[in-house]
Amino acid sequence: MKNWDDIRYFLELGRVGSLSQAARRLKVDHSTVARRIGALERRMGLKLFDRLARGYVLTEEGQRLLAAAERVEDEAIALGRLAGSASAEPGGVVRVAAPPVVASAFIAPHLRPFRDRHPAIRIELVGGAPAANLERREADLAVRLSKPDDGRLVARRIGRLGYGFYAARDYLAARKPAERDYIGYDSSLEHVPQQHLLMKQTRGRPLAFTANDLASLYQAARAGLGIAAIPHFLAAEDPLLKRLPLDAGGADREIWLLVHPDLRRSPRVRLVMDFMIALFEGKSGLLAEGRAARRSSAQVA
Numbered sequence: 001m002k003n004w005d006d007i008r009y010f011l012e013l014g015r016v017g018s019l020s021q022a023a024r025r026l027k028v029d030h031s032t033v034a035r036r037i038g039a040l041e042r043r044m045g046l047k048l049f050d051r052l053a054r055g056y057v058l059t060e061e062g063q064r065l066l067a068a069a070e071r072v073e074d075e076a077i078a079l080g081r082l083a084g085s086a087s088a089e090p091g092g093v094v095r096v097a098a099p100p101v102v103a104s105a106f107i108a109p110h111l112r113p114f115r116d117r118h119p120a121i122r123i124e125l126v127g128g129a130p131a132a133n134l135e136r137r138e139a140d141l142a143v144r145l146s147k148p149d150d151g152r153l154v155a156r157r158i159g160r161l162g163y164g165f166y167a168a169r170d171y172l173a174a175r176k177p178a179e180r181d182y183i184g185y186d187s188s189l190e191h192v193p194q195q196h197l198l199m200k201q202t203r204g205r206p207l208a209f210t211a212n213d214l215a216s217l218y219q220a221a222r223a224g225l226g227i228a229a230i231p232h233f234l235a236a237e238d239p240l241l242k243r244l245p246l247d248a249g250g251a252d253r254e255i256w257l258l259v260h261p262d263l264r265r266s267p268r269v270r271l272v273m274d275f276m277i278a279l280f281e282g283k284s285g286l287l288a289e290g291r292a293a294r295r296s297s298a299q300v301a
Contacts, residue, residue: 007069009036010048014066017055073136091120094272095132097139101214102161103127106233106287107143107279114275121268134260140269141276145253153258158280162288163194163251165201165244166235171224172242181208181226188212194229194251201227201246233283236290243290255280255287 012022013033023030037056041048048062058066098107103125111123126132132139134153148155167180184198184207209225211217214234221228222240229251235241257276263269285291 005036006040007072009033010040011066011069011073013037013049013056014058014062014069017057019056092268093122093124094141094268095124095126095139096141096143096272096276097126097128097132098143099145099214100127101218101231101234102143102145104215106283107276110279110283114272118268118271121271123272134258140259140263140266141272142258143276143280144256144258146256147254148256148258152261154261154264156257156277157254158257158277159255159284160288161253161255162232162290163197163229163248163253164232164235164290165198165227165246165248166221166230166238166241167227167244168222168224168240169242171226172244181205183207183209183211183217183220183226183228185217186210186212193253194248197248197251198229232288232290233286236286252288 008026009022012025013019016022016025019030019033023033026033037049046061046065047059048065049056050059096103096107104127108125111125114121114123126139131144132142134140134142143158145161147157172180182198182202182205185192185195189195189212190199207226209220211220214230217228218230218234220226221230221235222238227244229248230241236243257273257280259269259273264273280287
């Protein structure tokens, strides 16, 4: 392998085993991936993949080469982190990963003050469900709802995400307590604390509606499908919803901010870190208990 592109194409196809998936990750056409892999095999004089009906499967030679290529990738990523942290100019892109609804309904609406003060820094907010890998530069910063177990990352607790039981006001008015339904996550998220608490409240009754994401659950509650465990910051100030006097404290989640140690002193990353810390701590009352924060978003930056 004489250039980084060779390694990138080989690594992606080796990891996913599918031309179409590798092409999407590399942002190229699938025929380009096939052509580059074929050319690589010819140059090296090795068969790296078996072309099977279920996809591309690494040969024994390909598996050995993948391990070596991953070491090269790790070194390239580390070099990029060090180069980024050495930059003296507080400008460029900072990629922030966060849980989907936290990203869209809490972080994004409060970004304007930061943008006004630091126009040279562009924040890329990633709200995908899978946790971003900071070691591989899938993000520069990550907001997570559990204490990290990776000791290689720098982590700071920046708040608490509180939950309550909420339902549409007209739904509650129309039904007696014994007639009210509960709605929650499907089996893919049965492990999360708020789902555990919800199932205790149902006392064995089946859920009237399930979803695999919080945004759908929130909209279902607003539409009057039943009672849901929803974060206070999302529901407490919604005029369509009413909080029920049920104890949801056991569902609270810790909020953590993570950064790779190689990036923590990067000027642009440091500025975004400080902003995120101020934002979450300044809105601690809303996040934890559903009450308005003492400081407005304009004061957070």
